[in-house]
Amino acid sequence: MTTASLSLVCPAGTPAALDAAVEAGADAVYCGFADATNARNFPGLNFSPVEMRAAVARTHRAGRSLYIAINTFPRAGEEAIWHRAVDSAAEAGADAVILADLGLLAYAQATHPSLRLHLSVQAAASTPEAIRYLAQTFGVQRVVLPRVLTLAEVTELTAAVAPVETEVFAFGGMCVMAEGRCQLSSYVTGQSPNTHGVCSPAGAVQFRREPGGDVTARLGDVTIDRHPAGAPAGYPTLCKGRFRANATTGYLFEEPTSLNAAEHIPGLIRAGVRALKIEGRQRGRAYVARVVGEFRRAIDAAVTGGFTVPDLASEMEGGRATAGAYDRRWR
Amino acid sequence: MSLDPTDPPPLSPVLLAGLAARVLPPLPLLGRPLAGPVAARLSQMAFDRLQRRHEALFQRLAVLGERAFLVDPSDLPVRFLLRPAGVRPGLWPIADGDAPPPAAATLRAPLAALLALLEGRADGDSLFFSRQLMIEGDMEAVLVLRNAVDGADITLERDLAARLPRRVLTMARRWYGDIDGLLHLVARAAWQPAALAVAEVQP
Numbered sequence: 001m002t003t004a005s006l007s008l009v010c011p012a013g014t015p016a017a018l019d020a021a022v023e024a025g026a027d028a029v030y031c032g033f034a035d036a037t038n039a040r041n042f043p044g045l046n047f048s049p050v051e052m053r054a055a056v057a058r059t060h061r062a063g064r065s066l067y068i069a070i071n072t073f074p075r076a077g078e079e080a081i082w083h084r085a086v087d088s089a090a091e092a093g094a095d096a097v098i099l100a101d102l103g104l105l106a107y108a109q110a111t112h113p114s115l116r117l118h119l120s121v122q123a124a125a126s127t128p129e130a131i132r133y134l135a136q137t138f139g140v141q142r143v144v145l146p147r148v149l150t151l152a153e154v155t156e157l158t159a160a161v162a163p164v165e166t167e168v169f170a171f172g173g174m175c176v177m178a179e180g181r182c183q184l185s186s187y188v189t190g191q192s193p194n195t196h197g198v199c200s201p202a203g204a205v206q207f208r209r210e211p212g213g214d215v216t217a218r219l220g221d222v223t224i225d226r227h228p229a230g231a232p233a234g235y236p237t238l239c240k241g242r243f244r245a246n247a248t249t250g251y252l253f254e255e256p257t258s259l260n261a262a263e264h265i266p267g268l269i270r271a272g273v274r275a276l277k278i279e280g281r282q283r284g285r286a287y288v289a290r291v292v293g294e295f296r297r298a299i300d301a302a303v304t305g306g307f308t309v310p311d312l313a314s315e316m317e318g319g320r321a322t323a324g325a326y327d328r329r330w331r
Numbered sequence: 332m333s334l335d336p337t338d339p340p341p342l343s344p345v346l347l348a349g350l351a352a353r354v355l356p357p358l359p360l361l362g363r364p365l366a367g368p369v370a371a372r373l374s375q376m377a378f379d380r381l382q383r384r385h386e387a388l389f390q391r392l393a394v395l396g397e398r399a400f401l402v403d404p405s406d407l408p409v410r411f412l413l414r415p416a417g418v419r420p421g422l423w424p425i426a427d428g429d430a431p432p433p434a435a436a437t438l439r440a441p442l443a444a445l446l447a448l449l450e451g452r453a454d455g456d457s458l459f460f461s462r463q464l465m466i467e468g469d470m471e472a473v474l475v476l477r478n479a480v481d482g483a484d485i486t487l488e489r490d491l492a493a494r495l496p497r498r499v500l501t502m503a504r505r506w507y508g509d510i511d512g513l514l515h516l517v518a519r520a521a522w523q524p525a526a527l528a529v530a531e532v533q534p
Binding site for chain 1 (some may be wrong): 447448451453454457459460461462466467470472474476481482484
């Protein structure tokens with residue numbers, strides 16, 4: 001499928017979404033097991049070990065790759081759950097596992113030496129020193145870079161860490177905190193994306209329509225937003241909440257917005273980035289089909305000519321997009 | 332009340348049918364009869380057929396136990412109680428104005444959006460971001476339902492209307508598309524003066 005050196009890595013939360021991603025032109029698909037070992041541990045989502053084996057077989061038949069995200073940090077005393085996930089990934093025939101925890105990287109390297117290791121964005125490795133250390137110590141072959149780097153920094157880092165490959169996020173949810181370190185969800189709900197695999201767990205989320213028509217969003221005991229009916233919405237996370245501070249009501253951390261770095265595809269190809277990642281394992285197969293299809297066309301056009309930035313406004317959180325740190329001009 | 336004046340559904344053939352059902356209750360199959368015994372029988376038949384054809388989906392939904400959902404097409408004067416699992420699973424229409432039985436969560440959207448979600452043609456988060464889909468209640472149950480349904484390969488035309496002649500389905504789809512297109516044109520035309528006024532104000 002690849003016509004460019006840039007591989008398109010796409011999300012799948014269900015077998016149907018995986019088929020949609022492959023059909024739409026993904027070079028690789030990433031999935032997770034239905035437990036706390038992956039950072040999209042939402043109810044009704046993800047794959048059983050049996051489903052994962054079938055998914056690997058289907059993906060390989062189509063000539064594509066399948067990566068398994070085991071990208072949360074094992075809870076003390078419960079490491080066996082994470083070790084079992086790595087074993088299941090190896091048994092399923094995954095092309096790579098995406099890991100964040102150093103202990104888990106060591107376990108994977110020692111137990112399954114032929115298993116390809118990718119470093120998750122959750123590990124927040126953003127310097128040549130950190131990446132070289134992880135490559136030399138654990139054999140990490142690809143690093144998913146945090147969403148805090150400018151295009152110039154990505155270019156510089158990619159050259160500095162070669163032959164370790166770099167992968168960058170191109171579309172989807174924006175995590176504005178230090179990846180893998182955020183404690184906001186944990187602070188309010190007792191569960192975090194880092195160890196439970198879920199930011200703003202569904203059991204703690206409530207939406208309520210108020211008598212005047214406004215909609216209130218609550219996380220645990222905290223009201224995180226209230227807006228008129230019909231106003232664009234975002235995920236019910238604390239970082240996208242609207243609060244009153246110093247008599248002003250506004251988004252304290254970040255506005256509900258999706259990342260869309262499509263305009264930078266030619267630049268990322270020139271930078272030598274190996275893979276472009278679409279976020280959204282929690283999204284439906286319609287999202288996967290649409291976004292993957294548009295990015296497939298954009299990447300191919302960046303190589304063959306006629307490149308245009310795809311319009312994906314309807315898929316975006318809050319109905320708005322940002323190129324994020326790629327365009328950052330401040331330091 | 333399923334139609335909320337603060338958040339009106341888009342102009343569509345379904346909305347027209349819903350409005351007709353409100354103002355023409357004596358006509359057969361309109362108004363309260365939408366939730367009458369015939370509609371109840373048809374709803375249960377549709378549910379039973381989907382249950383038979385999508386066994387794996389309903390196995391995934393077994394974790395919901397007795398939890399039920401109030402499904403509210405915002406452009407129709409009828410709601411549905413959906414209980415996908417438990418002792419007595421099924422789908423029951425509830426007339427507008429009747430008090431709905433207790434439900435774990437409510438899903439409210441125009442009928443076309445709800446059907447698109449059911450068939451995996453629309454993404455639930457995108458509908459939620461644009462406020463076409465409103466959710467209240469047990470979010471965990473909603474995610475179980477949404478993710479399981481999205482993972483199933485439901486096609487209503489194939490699953491429910493397989494016995495109807497293909498020509499009838501094609502004609503119905505074309506008529507619906509034609510009327511929907513005309514209504515969009517009417518809606519745009521109705522907004523045109525206001526849009527021009529806004530354009531004049533904004534440089």
